[in-house]
Amino acid sequence: MIGGYRVVSEPTNADGGKCMWAFAEKDGKEYFLKRFLEPKRPREGSAGSAASRRIRLETCREFEDRHRSIMELLRPDASGAGNLVLATDFFHAGSTYYKVTERIDTAGLDSPHTLPAKQRTVLLRTLATSLRLLHDIDVVHGDLKPANVLVQKREGAAFHTAKLIDFDDSYLSGSPPAREDIAGDSLYGAPEWRRYVQGDEDVASADLTTAVDMFALGLMTHLYLTGTLPAHADRFGSPADAVNAGEPLVADERLGTATQALIGAATAADPKSRPTVADFLTALRDPGACTLHDTPQPRPATTAAKDGPARPAAARSRVRVNPPDRSGPPPDRSAHRPPAAGDGPRTSRVRINLGPRRAGPPRRPSHP
Known part of the structure; x- marks a missing residue:
């Protein structure tokens, strides 16, 4: 038993970043239990100097404050939160922190671009509406990507909808974790986030706002409508790297000009030039916004990637490359059991996503 929860599966680190996870039960209900590998609360009488203990306690206090403040702002019973999979409990047992969410069905659609245009519109609207709930209270999701969006269709429902999951890396707009602690995914990360984790002192914590999510939403919109991310020169490892170098991201010309x-605006270099999520929802009112035409459509008059100046890359990156295994078919997420344990914990919270940029959406993790 851990905090009143009975663990019913073998804990694993599979797709878990800096945590272990397992399924658990309490009072007849099923839950997803996540155990954080760090930080660790110092125990009474533990080795180390008084100064070291104070530093560790301060790190733990900041960790607790961030998670609890987000939980207070994002409550499962909040109006309109039906498509947010939120934490129900956060606690520590001994020196270790745990977070709990309800266990949900993680089976879903991996290829949203195969849906009809009207279905894609509803899907993007539900995703953007969920994101608006966060942004309206100045919360940044912090790790928006396909793996953290479950595309599902309830029995008897006419449309697929999007459930937004994994708020462990969320933070208040303009108040992200420290450079060495912040998490994210390099493929969907915004240009300012990329420079922040690389140690670029020209990017301050105040520069990481809800616009970080809008960059990822722009990329995901292109993915959901076409099956690929916007094109960029192969010499860049990610869309953000291309934008930081002043290179434009090129949208599929089969998309309508307005789309x-x-x-282009959502993936602009300057965060202040990106649309808000409310602007995004307004744009989706266009009946043709999610149409993929058979013939090339006119290009927009301007290139959004040039809205901001090119930024020099930091001389030394603090990001440790940890490429995931992307060989073979996607896992069966409907099995409702964790993979076999044995994978060692990763050493970096920043996920370096080296999946193909033009061959379709990246694999989804097998956990909720």
Whole structure:
């Protein structure tokens, strides 16, 4: 038993970043139990100097404050939160922190671009509406990507909807974790986030706002409509790297001109030039916004990637490359059991996503 929860599966680190996870039960209900590998609360009488203990306690206090403040702002019973999979409990047992969410069905659609245009519109609207709930209270999701969006269709429902999951890396707009602690995914990370984790002192914590999520939403919109991310020169490892170098991201020309412009604006170099999520929802009112035409459509008059100046890359990156295994078919997420344990914990919270940029969406993790 851990904090009143009975663990019913073998804990594993599979797709878990800096945590272990397992399924658990309490009072007849099923839960997803996540055990954080760090930070660790110092025990009474533990080795180390008084100064070291104070530093560790301060790190733990900041960790607790961030998670609890997000939980207070994002409550499962909040109006409109039906498509947010939120934490129900956060506690520590001994020196270790745990977070709990309800266990949900993680089976879903991996290829949203195969849906009809109207279905894609509803899907993007539900995703953006969920994101608006966060942004309206100045919360940044912090790790928006396909793996953290479950595309599902309830029995008897006419449309697929999007459930937004994994708020462990969320933070208040303008108040992200420290450079060495912040998490994210390099493929969907915004240009300012990329420079922040690389140690670029020209990017301050105040520069990481809800616009970080809008960059990822722009990329995901292109992915959901076409099956690929916007194109960029192969010499860049990610869309953000290309944008930071002043290179434009090129939208599929089969998208309508207005949609190309929307994606271009969302992926602009300057965070202040990106649309808000409310602007994004307004743009989706266009009946043709999610149409993929058979013939090339006119290009927008301007290139959004040039809205901001090129930024020099930091001389030394603090990001440790940890490429995931992307060989073989996607896992069966409907099995409702964790993979076999044995994978060692990763050493970096920043996920270096080296999946193909033009061959379709990256694999989804097998956990909720």
